[in-house]
Amino acid sequence: MEPAECAVCRASAANAAVEVARGLDFEYDTSDDTFSMVECQTCRTIYLNPRPTAEELARIYPHNYYSYNYSSRVNPLAIKIKDFLDKNKSKGWLKFCRTDNPRFLDIGCGNGRNLEILEKLGLSRQNLYGLEIKNETVDKLKERGFNAFLGAAEEAALQLKNEDPFDLIVILQVLEHVKDPDLVMKSLAHLLKPEAVLVVETPNVDSLDCNLFKKRYWGGYHFPRHWYLFNQESLAKLGAKAGLQVISVKYLPAQTFWIYSLHHIVKEKFSPKLAGALFDPFRNLFLLSVFTAFDILRAKLGFSTSNIQVVFQKSQS
Ligand SMILES: [Zn+2]
Known part of the structure; x- marks a missing residue:
């Protein structure tokens, strides 16, 4: 383990942090x-301190990690619903672009799901880029004709330094995992054209479920893999340091955090077997539907959920 600091305030606030959760x-x-x-x-900003060192990454992201086996773990009907919702979400990003065929970059693109969705929405393949940390995933994307690059989010500016700047960059459920979100935001701002947009999707700590389960069980902590957790204000501050202004804030459903929070309580207080059987956020379609509907309704009524989407715009010069 190694010590961490607030990525927004840096060392100036090194001593002014209090423990809010143990898990x-x-x-x-x-x-x-x-x-x-x-x-x-x-x-x-909430952050994991101390946190695992780089040598521990292979251990804390095991082979059965959900994002490596997404389609085999998730209920097929839930995948269909997610496809539909993600297609709508992608259409929403395009509304912020000033061109019909934007140059698009997905940070932590995985198997290229978003690249595929955008191609179906009419973007040409030559304008679709992904950065991904797993070697074999990058190779597969390249074989399929996408512009795939190998590297961690912090390395984006370095790995893509010879490419033309982008109209739209998205970083979805990645910023909370990285070692240095400040460096990541600056790196992505560097890759954007003037007035182009960056879409960040990350957990939000100013939410009902975070407050209910704050001391230990909140699913959004994802111990020990979530290293930085933000709210609307701290994200805006982080963006401002990179020359990025907030132009839109939206709260998205965070059904898996609700289900994981319940799973963790039952696992620790009653039985791991029971928790696994009742609260599997990838297979329990009933709970997935209930909490998705609950969060969509709450967001419509103006409440914040634990999943925030912030759209940033780069300044003109
Ligand atoms: Zn701070």
Whole structure:
């Protein structure tokens, strides 16, 4: 383990952080350690401190990690619904673009799902780029004709330095995993054309479920894999440091965090078997529907959910 600091305030606030949660790796049991989330008293960013070192990454992201086996783990009907929702979401991003065939980059693109969706929406393949940390995934994307690059989010500017700038960059459920979100935002801002947009999707700590399960069980902690957790204000502050202005904020459903929060309580207080059987966020279609509907309704009524989408625009010069 190694010490961490607030990525928004940096070392100036190193001492002004208080512990807000302690928990275990309730999902994958990759470690027996208890982990600690602290909150920066200046900007309210929550971060894992101390956190695993780079050598531990292979251990804390095991082979059965959900994003590596997405389609085999998730209920097929849930995948269909997610496809529909994601297609709508992508259409929403395009509305912020000033061109009909934008140059698009997905940070942490996985198997290229978003690239495929955007191609179906009419973007040409030569304008579709992805950055991904897994070697074999990058190779597969290249074989299929996408512009795939190997690297961590922090390395985006370096890996894509010879490419023309982008109209639209998205980083979805990735910023909370990275070692240095400040560097990532600056790196992505560098890759954007003037007035182009960056879409960030990440957990939000100013939410009902985070408050209900704050001390230990909240699914959004994802111990020990979520290293930085933001709210609307701290994200805006982070963007401003990279010369990015917030132009839109939206709250999206966070059904898996609700289900995981319940899973973690039942697992620790009653039985791991029962928790696994009742609260599998990838297979329990009933709970998925209930919490998705609940969060969509709450967002429509103006409440914040634990999944925030912020659209940033780069300044003119
Ligand atoms: Zn801070």
